[in-house]
Amino acid sequence: MEAPQPNKGLERLYRESGWTMRQFAQEVNRIGTERGTPLKYQQPSVSQWLKGHLPKEGTRPIILEAFARKLFRPITHTEAGFPAPQVSPQQPATVEGLIDLGRQDMDPSRRGVLGAGLFSVALTIPGWPDVVGRMDAMRTDPQRRIGKSEVRAVKAMTERLSDLDDEFGGRYARPMAAAFLVNAVAPYLKASASTEIRESMMSAASFLCYLTGWMAVDEGAHGRAQQYYLKSLELAGGSGDHMTYCHVLRGMSVQAANLGHGRPAVRLANAAAEASPESGPRMLAFMAGQQAHSYALAGDKRNALNSLLEAERAVNQAESQLGTFGGYSSATLAYSTSEVRHALGDTKGSVESLQDHFRLRDSSDSKRSEIKFSAMLAERQLEIGHLEAACATWGSALDSYPEIHSGRIDEQVRRIPSLLSPYRSNSIARQMYERSREIFR
Structure with missing residues (x-):
């Protein structure tokens, strides 16, 4: 040999x-x-x-x-001197691919393996011209016809699933969302319908698919989430739903940013902003706030601060959240400001902005985000030496923690003992250290 x-x-x-x-x-x-x-x-x-x-x-x-x-570029097997992977069968049409994706998620016993998919910074994102009308030639089922009532049902179910996700976390809600995608929405997408109803159904399916990807992110299944996001982009293009297309790109930027990938986050945030149709000030803030965080992570301070200023101006111009997309508010702006400050090395300023966020929150903000941001605030309070304040903030988060089933929050809570270990000579820190350790015993 x-x-x-x-x-x-x-x-x-x-x-x-x-x-x-x-x-x-x-x-x-x-x-x-x-x-x-x-x-x-x-x-x-x-x-x-x-x-x-x-x-x-x-x-x-x-x-x-x-x-x-x-x-910062895609790398192929050939470029790395590896044999090309076996050629896979042709990618199934959007509906068939969606069924395969959802079926794999419906069985909770398999999701530990399926959720291990690898997040890719080199993922190819289809542009708006690439997805518009992609599903026009899809074969329909002449035995089934849908109308406005089915579209309303999908939208209503998506709202309920979103509420469950906010209240209990992605680990509980995602199998239900996947089952609904497979058993109800996929057959609707293949049914006969007028052009208007067909596009409305694809638009509703696109947002449900995005929501399911968001739930996967909440579980830490990042490769899986990207698969759902790509399907959502295809469906948005098929329906001509430019707004959801941009929303999904922004969500993909949020995912990349939360994983610490600044440059991919910038690329996705800018793509979302550039593709965004003309809209009101709150939508502009929704996009600019994410651009600011992404630029800060990439070390581009000038563009980060300029984007943050743009988001602030847009929020100040917005008169009402009614009928707007994304729900970007003064509380959200304070959170974005905190993330920008932290990424740029201003931990003290980040703590101040997060505290502003909590003062500005209202009943529309989810319990999950309250716990997540509280744990984040505690870590940053500890960074600047406010030990007892950090313990108090963690205590508040842990009071509500049993209600939420979220991989992201689990990860935050698991960090508490190691973060507090050096401070166990302090009685308050020692109590919080022991309390957090008990949770996973």
């Missing part, structure tokens, strides 16, 4: 990255953990890869993703 030849493609990428072999292995391990499949590669493995030994098939996409994140 011939000895393998050095992998010149992988070597080029490795040199371009500027990593040491140890850093390369650590990044692959980190992304493997993010995916839900922890890896323990070390320097010798990287050396073997560079010499031409093929990594395991399941590791190769993780290596490509590591380089994509480092080099």
Whole structure:
């Protein structure tokens, strides 16, 4: 058997990255953990890869993703010197693909594995011209016809699911949303209907699909969420629903930003803003606020502050939330300001803005966001040395924590013991340390 030849493609990428072999292995391990499949590669493995030994098939996409994140561009198997993956069957039409996606989510016993999909910074996002009318040629079922009542039912059910998501978290609501997509909405999308009803149904399905992706984000199933978001974009294009298309792009930017990927977040936030149809000031604020956070994460202070100022001006111009899209308010602006300040290194200012957010909240804000932002505030209070204030804020969050079933909030609560461990000589910190540890015993 011939000895393998050095992998010149992988070597080029490795040199371009500027990593040491140890850093390369650590990044692959980190992304493997993010995916839900922890890896323990070390320097010798990287050396073997560079010499031409093929990594395991399941590791190769993780290596490509590591380089994509480092080099800010998509990386192919060929570019990395890996054999091309087996050609998969042609991508199914939107409805069939949606059924496959939803069916996999309907069984809670399988979702631990399915949720481990890898978030991709190099995901190809279809532009508005690419998705408009994409579903025009879809085959319909002449035995079933739908009208306005079915469209109203999907919209009403989506509102109920959204309420359940806000009240209890994505872990509870997503199987119900997936089941509704598969069992009711997908057949409606294939039914005969007038052009107006057909487009209205696709628009309603698009927003439900986006909501299901948002629930997946809440569980930490980020690769899964991206799949739902892409389906939502296709459905929005099929219905001519430009507003939902832009909303989904913004949601994808929020996802990237929350994972710390500044440049992809900027790309998506700008795409959302550029594609956004003319709208009122609250929609402008909705877009500009996310652009500000994304720019700040990418280290672009000037554009971050300019976008934040634009969002502030737009919120001040808005006279009412009625009939607006996104519900962007003064409380939301305060949260965006906090995120920008924190990303730019002003933790004290971030704490002040988060406190402003809580003063401005009203009954329309969800319990989940209250717990999430409280845990965030506590961590930042601790960063600036306000130990007892942080413990009080965490205590408030933990009082409501049992009501919410959210992977994101679970992660925040699991961090509390390690954050408080150095301060156990303080009686208040020690009590909160013990309380938080008890939760996961």
